[in-house]
Amino acid sequence: xxxxxxxxxxxxxxxxxxxxxxxxxxxxxxxxxxxxxxxxxxxxxxxxxxxxxxxxxxxxxxxxxxxxxxxxxxxxxxxxxxxxxxxxxxxxxxxxxxxxxxxxxxxxxxxxxxxxxxxxxxxxxxxxxxxxxxxxxxxxxxxxxxxxxxxxxxxxxxxxxxxxxxxxxxxxxxxxxxxxxxxxxxxxxxxxxxxxxxxxxxxxxxxxxxxxxxxxxxxxxxxxxxxxxxxxxxxxxxxxxxxxxxxxxxxxxxxxxxxxxxxxxxxxxxxxxxxxxxxxxxxxxxxxxxxxxxxxxxxxxxxxxxxxxxxxxxxxxxxxxxxxxxxxxxxxxxxxxxxxxxxxxxxxxxxxxxxxxxxxxxxxxxxxxxxxxxxxxxxxxxxxxxxxxxxxxxxxxxxxxxxxxxxxxxxxxxxxxxxxxxxxxxxxxxxxxxxxxxxxxxxxx
Amino acid sequence: xxxxxxxxxxxxxxxxxxxxxxxxxxxxxxxxxxxxxxxxxxxxxxxxxxxxxxxxxxxxxxxxxxxxxxxxxxxxxxxxxxxxxxxxxxxxxxxxxxxxxxxxxxxxxxxxxxxxxxxxxxxxxxxxxxxxxxxxxxxxxxxxxxxxxxxxxxxxxxxxxxxxxxxxxxxxxxxxxxxx
Ligand code: FES
Ligand SMILES: [Fe+2]
Numbered sequence: 001x002x003x004x005x006x007x008x009x010x011x012x013x014x015x016x017x018x019x020x021x022x023x024x025x026x027x028x029x030x031x032x033x034x035x036x037x038x039x040x041x042x043x044x045x046x047x048x049x050x051x052x053x054x055x056x057x058x059x060x061x062x063x064x065x066x067x068x069x070x071x072x073x074x075x076x077x078x079x080x081x082x083x084x085x086x087x088x089x090x091x092x093x094x095x096x097x098x099x100x101x102x103x104x105x106x107x108x109x110x111x112x113x114x115x116x117x118x119x120x121x122x123x124x125x126x127x128x129x130x131x132x133x134x135x136x137x138x139x140x141x142x143x144x145x146x147x148x149x150x151x152x153x154x155x156x157x158x159x160x161x162x163x164x165x166x167x168x169x170x171x172x173x174x175x176x177x178x179x180x181x182x183x184x185x186x187x188x189x190x191x192x193x194x195x196x197x198x199x200x201x202x203x204x205x206x207x208x209x210x211x212x213x214x215x216x217x218x219x220x221x222x223x224x225x226x227x228x229x230x231x232x233x234x235x236x237x238x239x240x241x242x243x244x245x246x247x248x249x250x251x252x253x254x255x256x257x258x259x260x261x262x263x264x265x266x267x268x269x270x271x272x273x274x275x276x277x278x279x280x281x282x283x284x285x286x287x288x289x290x291x292x293x294x295x296x297x298x299x300x301x302x303x304x305x306x307x308x309x310x311x312x313x314x315x316x317x318x319x320x321x322x323x324x325x326x327x328x329x330x331x332x333x334x335x336x337x338x339x340x341x342x343x344x345x346x347x348x349x350x351x352x353x354x355x356x357x358x359x360x361x362x363x364x365x366x367x368x369x370x371x372x373x374x375x376x377x378x379x380x381x382x383x384x385x386x387x388x389x390x391x392x393x394x395x396x397x398x399x400x401x402x403x404x405x406x407x408x409x410x411x412x413x414x415x416x417x418x419x420x421x422x423x424x425x426x427x428x429x430x431x432x433x434x435x436x437x438x439x440x441x442x443x444x445x
Numbered sequence: 446x447x448x449x450x451x452x453x454x455x456x457x458x459x460x461x462x463x464x465x466x467x468x469x470x471x472x473x474x475x476x477x478x479x480x481x482x483x484x485x486x487x488x489x490x491x492x493x494x495x496x497x498x499x500x501x502x503x504x505x506x507x508x509x510x511x512x513x514x515x516x517x518x519x520x521x522x523x524x525x526x527x528x529x530x531x532x533x534x535x536x537x538x539x540x541x542x543x544x545x546x547x548x549x550x551x552x553x554x555x556x557x558x559x560x561x562x563x564x565x566x567x568x569x570x571x572x573x574x575x576x577x578x579x580x581x582x583x584x585x586x587x588x589x590x591x592x593x594x595x596x597x598x599x600x601x602x603x604x605x606x607x608x609x610x611x612x613x614x615x616x617x618x619x620x621x622x623x624x625x
Contacts, residue, residue: 093502093614184519187500189616192583214538218531322615327519342519347528352498352521352621354535357543360619361580 007420010413015383015406017413022194022370028318035304035419036061036315038428039245040142040149040162042306043067043077045183045328047146048094053111056094059314059322060139060150061305066090067148068111071098077150078113079137089136113138145175145445147310155425160443161433165396166246166302167443168435173259173297173309175441176283177330183310184342185326189351193363194370195305195315196416198323201363202301202308203240203247203408206384209233211362215354224266233404238298240389240400240408244431245303245415247408248397251296256280259296262355263344271337288438290394303415308349319367325350382406382413396435463559467569467595470602475552478624483533486624487526491596491605496529498522498609498625513610521621522609532624543622549578550623556590566605567595577623585618587611587625 007027009018021027041060048056049069056067057080064080066089080088082102089100089109099116101108108117113136118129139150142159144167149159156162163170174181191198201207209216209230216228226232241248251259258276284292305313312324327345329338348355369375385405392399400407422428457465470489477486490496498521500514514520524532535541556572575587594606609625 092504095504095508185500187519187521187616188614189618189620191619210540211542214535214541215531217538217540218534221534222527222531325519339517343523343528346520346523350521351616351618354532357620357622358541361542364619 005417005421007417009417010382010410012410012414013386015381015386015410016379017382019370019376019378019380021413021416022196022367023318023376025318028315030420032061032315034422035416036063038151038153038156038419038425039304040151040156040159041304042147042302042310042312043150044148045146045181045310045326046075046143046148047180047182047331049075051096053096053098054094055090055097055111057090057092059312060152061315064088064090065139065150066100066136067150068113070110070112074112075141075143075148076112077139077141077148078109079139081137082107083115083134083136109136144443145171145441146180147174153425157425157430161430162244163246163302164244164431164433165435166243166248168291168396168437169241169248169250169295169297169300170246170302171287171437171441172250172291172295174328175445176286177279177332178282178286179330179332180445181328182331183326183328186312186324187346187350188322188324190316191321191323191360191363192319192367193321193360194318194367195313195321196412197363197366198307198313198321198359199301199305200247200409200412201359202299203249203412204406205233205236205238205249205299206404206406207359207362211358212355215348215358218354219265223264224269225264226260234402236403238403239392239395240403240405241392241395241397242408242411243397245412245419246301247303247412248300249298249403249408250395251298252294252395253296254294256293261341261344262348263340263342268337268340271334271340275333275337284439286439286441288436290438292439295395301412303412304419311349319371323351325353325356382409386410397431459561460559463561463567464557467559467567467602468557470595471554471557471569471571475554478552479550481547483536483624487529487533489602489604490526490529490607491598491603492526494526494529494604495606496522496524496609497607498611501611501614503614521611521616543620546580548623551576552625554591562594565597567602569593569595573625575623575625577618583619587618587623588613589625591625 009021043058044056044067052071054069058065058067066078066080068076080090082089084107087102087104089102099108099110106119110116115131115134139152141150209228219225220227238251258272299308307313310326310328314322316322327342385407389400389407418428504511553574554571559569561567570592572590578584589611592608593604595602596605
């Protein structure tokens with residue numbers, strides 16, 4: 001095995017990390033190939049293409065991709081690049097169409113990607129065009145509980161292995177109900193920050209009482225939400241856990257409380273509690289008692305660019321990221337509860353979200369500090385909690401002792417190194433699945 | 446004073462009178478926003494206000510009815526008075542980082558069209574160009590329109606419903622932390 005570490009950007013013992021990876025164009029280009037060209041990328045949700053011939057326009061990294069459901073109900077992820085000269089064949093965000101006609105010369109593709117019609121196929125091409133080899137480029141697609149993932153890599157492991165034991169935790173949000181979830185969105189906006197900073201921030205609960213104090217304070221005042229302080233965070237029994245690049249934080253408490261989320265207020269708490277109680281038997285059947293009663297997924301990222309649930313950080317150059325904010329709702333939840341969660345989500349997250357708007361300048365300046373050759377000599381410090389994580393008797397993955405930790409962030413950059421230094425998927429290690437998946441829930445929902 | 450300085454009420458149509466009544470309301474609102482008098486601005490809204498900014502999608506021309514996301518879908522903003530008040534209160538904490546130091550804004554409001562509704566309320570559409578400058582060199586021009594429902598409360602106008610439609614698909618600004 002090649003043991004040359006071309007990229008050695010983090011020292012695991014000190015947490016010092018090279019800032020160049022946030023601004024260097026050559027590194028960024030290599031990321032597009034070795035990470036976004038290989039990894040399973042979250043690209044959509046089944047509810048965005050519910051019926052035959054529905055499509056939703058999305059991205060795999062920088063590449064525009066048409067997510068389609070063909071007439072037979074099968075999903076396809078098709079590179080939005082006409083095989084003639086390369087024009088996009090879809091320019092809308094979503095819709096319903098059996099075929100896509102390129103607006104340049106009229107080549108027309110079926111929604112399964114196959115090339116159906118070429119103007120002048122006899123008159124101009126002398127019937128010599130090989131239609132079979134000129135379909136839209138198709139990525140490999142798999143789903144997990146309604147979430148749609150795609151990869152360009154022919155040698156990629158299956159999605160189940162890719163998610164590994166992270167799914168044990170992800171199930172507690174994405175796989176709770178028999179009826180599954182529905183996605184609304186996205187709102188889209190451009191953030192002047194490197195994509196990795198947004199991703200590693202998902203495990204950065206350290207920033208919350210400083211970055212988001214103003215939003216938390218008014219919501220305590222107006223909505224009766226719990227107060228937020230560094231002390232509360234430091235004492236929290238929550239933990240970090242890391243599996244295969246996926247950075248999870250989770251609440252570990254045996255009190256059968258509903259998951260705390262945006263939308264909770266003094267008046268709506270009852271709705272959340274009633275729903276939690278009413279659905280607990282179903283969730284226990286689906287996930288087993290331990291996960292139904294004790295484990296609650298918190299902030300998390302799915303490698304490489306899935307952020308806090310089904311939200312995407314789409315790279316647009318080293319210094320820019322297009323952010324897509326969706327909200328996921330349990331399909332069979334009461335309408336009033338869905339409304340409250342939707343409004344809480346959009347009031348706090350998204351371009352105008354009270355919480356999210358206060359993140360951007362931090363990320364932007366972290367990115368910009370990396371562009372200076374002088375500043376770059378001084379590394380980022382991700383040393384918090386070094387040496388205070390390991391295997392846990394109850395919980396799969398690499399578990400931190402504390403909630404406020406930089407363990408997941410260090411591991412994220414080590415995972416980044418593994419992808420960047422490997423010649424192929426064969427060189428990228430995967431943790432074996434060890435967790436006991438009690439209950440009836442599966443990859444398919 | 447020359448009588449010609451004052452428009453003759455008898456020569457104005459009710460629509461024109463309404464226009465003249467509303468335009469100063471919008472100009473005053475713009476100054477309140479640009480001078481950061483957000484509590485006074487908040488007073489221009491009824492207690493039951495809906496402050497709504499849908500998403501705007503790329504759809505085929507013949508499916509134009511799908512361009513704006515309906516109420517009930519994920520919006521950019523779907524706020525009631527309480528959420529608006531939280532946003533205003535937040536600014537006073539000294540830690541609302543997106544707006545501390547604050548943005549420099551200029552709200553230009555024009556193209557007013559107003560029509561009375563049967564229930565005594567008024568529907569008013571305006572176009573806006575809002576310039577935002579933040580920190581050192583960040584800047585953005587936000588363009589769009591508002592469709593308001595206005596109600597007479599204590600002799601003055603208040604906005605009972607505001608729909609804000611941005612002329613953008615992917616927002617180009619780093620965040621949307623200013624009021625429109
Ligand atoms: S580029 Fe599409 S038909 Fe020519
Ligand atoms: Fe944050």
